[in-house]
Amino acid sequence: MEADVPVRFSWTLAANATQYDLYVWKSGTSRPATPTVSGLTQTFTTLSSLERLQSYEWQVVGRNSCFATNSPVYTFTTSGLPDLTVSELTFNSSVPSGTVFDLSYQVSNVGNSSTGTQSWVERVYLSPDLDLRQADDILLGTFPNLSYLVAGGTYEQRVQLQLPPGLIGVYKLFVIADQTDAFCNDCAPGQPRSFHGGIKMVELDEQNNWAYSDLTIYPSPAPDLQVSSVAAPISAFGGDSITLTYTLSNLGDAALLPGRWTDEVWISQQAVFRLKTAACWQGWKYGTPSPYWKVVCGRCGYKFPTSSRVLIICMWLPMQKMTLWRMHLKATIQAARPSRWKLPLRPRLICRWLR
Structure with missing residues (x-):
């Protein structure tokens, strides 16, 4: 069976047992002499230090002051993590101010596990530079994910966006998934960014959740x-x-x-x-x-x-x-x-x- 990290272990009560020892070890190796967790008085515990995409075996020993009883040996495999990326931004690169324009983009899961039932939000911003901050830049829209994504899965999102009137110039059009923003002091390629929250899903890599492209906004036709x-x-x-x-x-x-x-x-x-x-x-x-x-x-x-x-x-x-x-x-x-x-x-x- 597959288990997500942290892994919760549970078992039924053993007759006359006053304490339990839990042994967990990698498949293909021998059970360690020392229990992973010892002296448990309840019939459950959780481990968060296990490696992902790894097969394990586990066993519980129920004991009292005189005797000990071993449970059967069970096996499980820890799951991997999803990893959302945004790509393939498609839109008219030159748009008049104050108008509505179409945008399409792709969201992919390049991780080694499905996103499951976890939902997330995709945000579209206009920024005059590469430093994406929610307090400084213009949020054009927020959109919920279209569906879950299996490992290697992709979907295309199509949205319509309204430009503010009177806004003129060349801006970065950002699309960012499962993060509120991605700000930086050094915005050179490859430099890590920080976030002002908004993260709902644990991923393999939180530094690849956005994409951007230039958008030129020119004055709209004017009445006279x-x-x-x-x-x-x-x-x-x-x-x-x-x-x-x-x-x-x-x-x-x-x-x-x-x-x-x-x-x-x-x-x-x-x-x-x-x-x-x-x-x-x-x-x-x-x-x-x-x-x-x-x-x-x-x-x-x-x-x-x-x-x-x-x-x-x-x-x-x-x-x-x-x-x-x-x-x-x-x-x-x-x-x-x-x-x-x-x-x-x-x-x-x-x-x-x-x-």
Whole structure:
């Protein structure tokens, strides 16, 4: 029979025995004169010092102060250990930021024993260097093992991974099995690494559980909003509402998803719009209006394709004496990278005050 190390030995009670001696020796040799474990009062014990892949014989002697009785001689063979490795990483080596890509890899057991019922986890990381640390690098996903592996067995794992938006550069794509990470101070080939836990299975070699390959991440296609064809009344009364019609176009190479941008309408007495010095004035308070007054339209409820839309909004004018107002429109993309926007035509609007 095959036994895993540590090996547990057990036997039944012998009549009149008060103590037991256990003898264990390699097959093909004589039983030693001295017992491996002596003076046992219970009918079981465990040995962890046995060699793996080795045949052994064992015998129990039950004794009291007068007599001793030998059990039959039994044989067993200690099992080996599994050894997981990762290889054959297959993926597109150049991928746009923020997208999903496919990865396949192979997990093999190059040890001399099956993995049995023991489960493990495979982790996929992005690292800027060869020093793989869970606290510093980007974990893209964790995946349970597909099945057990007999000695010499292999399976292929296929997964989909989401890249973070805005991440640009060349990274190491690591796949590591049954370990949380594999960090190193000297990351030269052949130098040993350490681990921050995660190990569930005892293996022949814990220094071969990972593989990596370079992944180039380039910028994703970006949307490019432009406001044009602005139409508004040339005059209106203070406190009235007016209708503003304008065309918003996406001139970029990517669509915008709902909730990713806002439209803003600003009116000002200044001809040149300077966003850095603009103050948002939501109505008129405390006597003195700011140079700018803003209405947020929030056109975020639909997907914006790479085309144009005509938008119509209704806005209230401030209560002000006859004043020449200039209208500014701005579309802002709520994205990881700065949006690109252009200020087009500015209709001039005269606001009249009636007494």
